Amino acid sequence: MGKTGGRGDFEWVDNDQPHTSRRKEILAKYPEIKSLMGPDPQLKWVVSGMVLTQLLACYLVHDLSWKWIFFWAYAFGGCINHSLILAIHDISHNVAFGNKLAKWNRWFAMWANLPIGLPCSASFKKYHIDHHRYLGGDQLDVDIPTDIEGWFFCTPARKVLWLFLQPFFYAIRPLMVKPKPVGQLEILNAAVQLIVDIMIYYLWGLKPIVYLIAGTILCLGLHPLSGHFIAEHYMFLKGHETYSYYGPLNLITFNVGYHMEHHDFPSIPGSKLPQVKQIAAEYYNSLPQHTSWIRVLWDFVFDDSIGPYARIKREYKLSKEE
Template identity: 70%
Template structure:
């Protein structure tokens, strides 16, 4: 257990990389801005969202310094372009505490999503629109009041976006935001959204992935391990599987996130409704 002392340096390097990339694209034609946003910046930004996921579990500075974790999450949020790190923390707690809880876990698609996005074409559109639903779903399913830290997150992010616009122009800002939106939609890395909690194997609402994309996603593929031990940094989750192989080696797992996306679109049994839903007693 305990914090990961390397995480803050890895995240800082990623933020600096995106700062440099934002400067380098400022004079490119628009088609190349979007190309690099999808192929390069989007990969970094998607990886950064998973760093923010790790930070939300206080693994950057430890549980005794939660404020430093929240502030560092805002720093990691900068190249994403849209303020969300603090709000993510607020709702992600419920995802772990009330996994698949009806009206509590906003990771579970709404009834509208399940009914409407039911054909291959519509499921493909749903994958493209995933970032939109991840933003809107909490407001519809389980709205919560804004906190002072969320206001600070918004202020810091807007100040950074305006600074990038002033120094590098609109293309740099679009590069950041487009990379985040594109890489969280129809992108190989976004396969983890579907792989984590959709029932590809009946009776299992959580599954892991042990492939090479874990190298750039802070081992989010070790998802069963993560839900068993959410306070362990992603960098140490492979050790969990190694220490206790008898608990994980005979469970269903995914070989490819790209295959996950393909099957999700074209298999009739899969879709937004292919989720376990649980009822929890009112607190």
């Protein structure tokens, strides 16, 4: 458990991300894929059902003992909150109401944010767009761990700790790598979240608040669903920086496992990404893919060649306007 990981730096490349060229090639061959772009009319109902389920759970857990609060937070509530985080990811691409109603997507993301307990939807949108535009970009893509993370979390025991602390690193990394000014939407997001948290506390006490926030932290950390964080872009095979997973956990994670397809076509809702793979099967079937997020976590911890440093990085030359 004390063996040092094999990588001492990121995998630096001088080529562009593969998604841009593949998108153009696929659309030229299969222009019908454009019909999949646009809002998903079912998303708002699915997300609203999940939010209301968690509000009901707040009432149901308010008299439970603390051990059961944490049990249900990890086994049930956190799973819903993790799924809501991924719904916010989808909504950040305007697939709830479409590009013409962009503000509606931002407000709806705040509604999806409520059971998470902490405000995140507005800031997520602001940084996530850079992850797509500058995938692997040094000092641009805040999805990539910092050098400190890569250097320190290099043994199995430390990598387990890093997995547990993932939600904290995702929260503080943008402030360390590329801080952006706080906008009005972020202030509104925080104000709405605080008001709802206070209302829940007033109605049912502290335990529902702990249930929501603990579930979020636990299930974004060391949890089977969190395998997708590692599976998406960590370099399990040299030269490959994005991977898909087509297993059953996609059913409760808005098809985030179809990650190759998502980066090729970010404006297509998660619910329609399987159709992308079906139409352009020859582009995806031959690419490396994961079959288990739990196996991904296991390999991440015990394979010396995989760790926070196992990411492809590149330099982007930005114009002054950017």
